[in-house]
Amino acid sequence: MFSYPTVRTSLIFVAIALVSLLFSDIAITSSNPWQDLGNFFLGVVTPNFFSSEGLMTALLRTVAFAFVGVAVGSASGFLLALVYRFLPVRIFCNFIRAIHELFWALIFLQFFGFHPLTGVLAIAIPYAGIFAKVYSEILDEADPEPRNLLPPGTGVISAFLFARIPDCWHQIRTYTAYRLECGLRSSAILGFVGLPTLGFYLEASFSQGLYSDAGAMLILFYVLIATIPIWVRPKLLPIYVLSAPFFLGEGLPIVWGNVARFFTQDIVPAPLRNGEGLAGLGPWLNDLMVNAALPGIWNTVILTQIALVATGILALLAFPLVSNHFGGPIRRTFGHVFLVIARSTPEYVLAYILLQLWGPSMLPAVVALALHNGGIIGHLIGRQTNSIRLRPDAPKGFNRYTWELTPRVYRSFLAFLFYRWEIIMRETAILGILGIYTLGFYVDSAIQNIHFDRALVLILITALLNIGIDTLGRYIRRKLALQTMPTC
Amino acid sequence: MATSFIRKLVVSSLLFFSASVATAQTFVFTAIPDEDETKLVERFQGVADYLSEQLDVDVRYIPVKSYAAAITAFRNNQVQLAWFGGLSGVQARKLVPGSEALAQGVEDKAFETYFIANTSTGIEPADNLADLADELRGKTFTFGSKGSTSGRLMPEYHIREAFGEAPEDVFSRVGFSGNHTRTLRLVEAGTYQVGALNFQVWKKEMDDGNIDTDAVRVIWKTPPFPDYQWTIRGDVNDRFGDGFKEKVKQALLNLKDPKLLESFPRSGFIPVSNDAYEPIRKTAEEIGILD
Numbered sequence: 167m168f169s170y171p172t173v174r175t176s177l178i179f180v181a182i183a184l185v186s187l188l189f190s191d192i193a194i195t196s197s198n199p200w201q202d203l204g205n206f207f208l209g210v211v212t213p214n215f216f217s218s219e220g221l222m223t224a225l226l227r228t229v230a231f232a233f234v235g236v237a238v239g240s241a242s243g244f245l246l247a248l249v250y251r252f253l254p255v256r257i258f259c260n261f262i263r264a265i266h267e268l269f270w271a272l273i274f275l276q277f278f279g280f281h282p283l284t285g286v287l288a289i290a291i292p293y294a295g296i297f298a299k300v301y302s303e304i305l306d307e308a309d310p311e312p313r314n315l316l317p318p319g320t321g322v323i324s325a326f327l328f329a330r331i332p333d334c335w336h337q338i339r340t341y342t343a344y345r346l347e348c349g350l351r352s353s354a355i356l357g358f359v360g361l362p363t364l365g366f367y368l369e370a371s372f373s374q375g376l377y378s379d380a381g382a383m384l385i386l387f388y389v390l391i392a393t394i395p396i397w398v399r400p401k402l403l404p405i406y407v408l409s410a411p412f413f414l415g416e417g418l419p420i421v422w423g424n425v426a427r428f429f430t431q432d433i434v435p436a437p438l439r440n441g442e443g444l445a446g447l448g449p450w451l452n453d454l455m456v457n458a459a460l461p462g463i464w465n466t467v468i469l470t471q472i473a474l475v476a477t478g479i480l481a482l483l484a485f486p487l488v489s490n491h492f493g494g495p496i497r498r499t500f501g502h503v504f505l506v507i508a509r510s511t512p513e514y515v516l517a518y519i520l521l522q523l524w525g526p527s528m529l530p531a532v533v534a535l536a537l538h539n540g541g542i543i544g545h546l547i548g549r550q551t552n553s554i555r556l557r558p559d560a561p562k563g564f565n566r567y568t569w570e571l572t573p574r575v576y577r578s579f580l581a582f583l584f585y586r587w588e589i590i591m592r593e594t595a596i597l598g599i600l601g602i603y604t605l606g607f608y609v610d611s612a613i614q615n616i617h618f619d620r621a622l623v624l625i626l627i628t629a630l631l632n633i634g635i636d637t638l639g640r641y642i643r644r645k646l647a648l649q650t651m652p653t654c
Numbered sequence: 655m656a657t658s659f660i661r662k663l664v665v666s667s668l669l670f671f672s673a674s675v676a677t678a679q680t681f682v683f684t685a686i687p688d689e690d691e692t693k694l695v696e697r698f699q700g701v702a703d704y705l706s707e708q709l710d711v712d713v714r715y716i717p718v719k720s721y722a723a724a725i726t727a728f729r730n731n732q733v734q735l736a737w738f739g740g741l742s743g744v745q746a747r748k749l750v751p752g753s754e755a756l757a758q759g760v761e762d763k764a765f766e767t768y769f770i771a772n773t774s775t776g777i778e779p780a781d782n783l784a785d786l787a788d789e790l791r792g793k794t795f796t797f798g799s800k801g802s803t804s805g806r807l808m809p810e811y812h813i814r815e816a817f818g819e820a821p822e823d824v825f826s827r828v829g830f831s832g833n834h835t836r837t838l839r840l841v842e843a844g845t846y847q848v849g850a851l852n853f854q855v856w857k858k859e860m861d862d863g864n865i866d867t868d869a870v871r872v873i874w875k876t877p878p879f880p881d882y883q884w885t886i887r888g889d890v891n892d893r894f895g896d897g898f899k900e901k902v903k904q905a906l907l908n909l910k911d912p913k914l915l916e917s918f919p920r921s922g923f924i925p926v927s928n929d930a931y932e933p934i935r936k937t938a939e940e941i942g943i944l945d
Contacts, residue, residue, distance in 0.1 A: 197844030
């Protein structure tokens, strides 16, 4: 068994995670965490939907920001996908998607302030990068046959529209719909930095221990996501997309001078701005690396590796919950509900909730990342097992799980896991804003001290780290010959 | 239930539309989010109504999620007036030349930070922070917000003075709770053993009977320092007419509504100048928050 490369790779990653655990900070520091957790669940089962007059407006704004952001991102992503074969375009797309929505929001807040454009761009920019990559992969896989059959002299645009798009249309639609769901999550968490979406009210109720109010918001959010197939209809889409911009709210007017100031002064490294010249840049950068970047990178990497393995373990434990090969329909329904909740709740919200309940350490972050990502992967491979047909005399129960199904789905499980490696790292960095000492913590500290030059360097470092992990993840998937799936 | 729901829906849609007809000449102000949001909205909505009546212009309060967001909105001229802490005021006025501290609370002339500890630590109150050095070392500690004067700047300064070390080296865990109310709740619950907060928040929560005195107690009080103030942009007269700045100042100084003052909590507002905050600026420079 140990001679299998997939098993060896898995064991190496488990070993790295175990070593990381030695250096990590895992603890429950609150004195009565279970009582708080109980209070929270009590709040969820006794939701108060009438707490705040702003709740319905916030829900509307959450949907509006998601629609506009995803629409702009998808349109620009599609155009970028057409030229994705050029290296500079690929690098550009990799770069913009390596920066998390919340970091984009924090950047735009500095010069657009509380204008709707801040929220729209924060979603649209990273999403454009992701759309470009996935759309181009889908287009590349299109069957070349129809194009070869076209008469000579057919225009490039006609050929593209009539011979290529029809073949990929279904996949493009499925992926865009999936992204819309992600867009709703992104839109909701933008509230945590002050935009008028759900996160704004969620943070306020949570920090004051108003669990029934927070429970109501979470329930409304789950209902919103679970009912997407009902209210998002192809025929209604144009209406949604065209009307969404009118429901973003007015915010505060943009003062364009701020934009120029941000780019020509704020983000210029302090020594250059103060006329110390290049000589001052060395000590400045050194201070930034030693006191912020390096500790941030260290904690981000450690936390990512632990969360990655925890995600894997959780996914493997969770997939039987939704698999047809185990249990009856009632248990599967509960399994589905659990996994839907786990994957619909943004990591950021989960981590925020757990931090409030358990006190600050890496533990809430690990559990949040594992629940969300493990929920997604568990759901995907659980669904995959349903297409496996077992022999009538196949083993049952535990043996069926360990010797029949797990080995069969293990390769695609690893493919999903390494695909999400980079996503987990991006989220790990951002969780720093909540007070865990990953890169986001230092970015937030720099912004709180109005040191945008430092914040920008740290964001760039975070982006490079993500690009590095993404490349490594792709390398490992190629080495192990794992099939990659664009929709994960 | 259903009618209440419909009513709220109608009210929120009205709010939505009324927000979109607000003109460019709305006088907008904000405040650092140093306490629970419900309290802030209640307090500053009252101030907005009061100022709107006194100044004869539309006045709007916008809530923000961080101290930096308040400073940035002020700097970007998206708000023209702000209720800042000592440090955020100094940072904002440095970024906006011509801006002025207009008025401070009576209590802000000599503000204090209280160090509080969970009673399970057994730490007894002392007159000097250095006397508590042995008992404090290795404990878990929470500041308020990263940009707070009484919740971060002054406590960090005094910790560095007493120990000659950074807080991260003195305590086993250092956190930022986000605001003063949360610092109080976290130390009361034992999530952190020790914390530092705004003394007015402590007193008000104590008067309201919201503190479990068996669980948390004050262990040290800092020497006084200047804190909160109203700061206004220098260019408001160009936009709202001559003498507007003076009108705002007078309106703030004349604010006598006891309920509104109680919500701050301040006994009244008195004139102040930028120079009064020099000690804060120096302290911030000393510990590297300002450059």
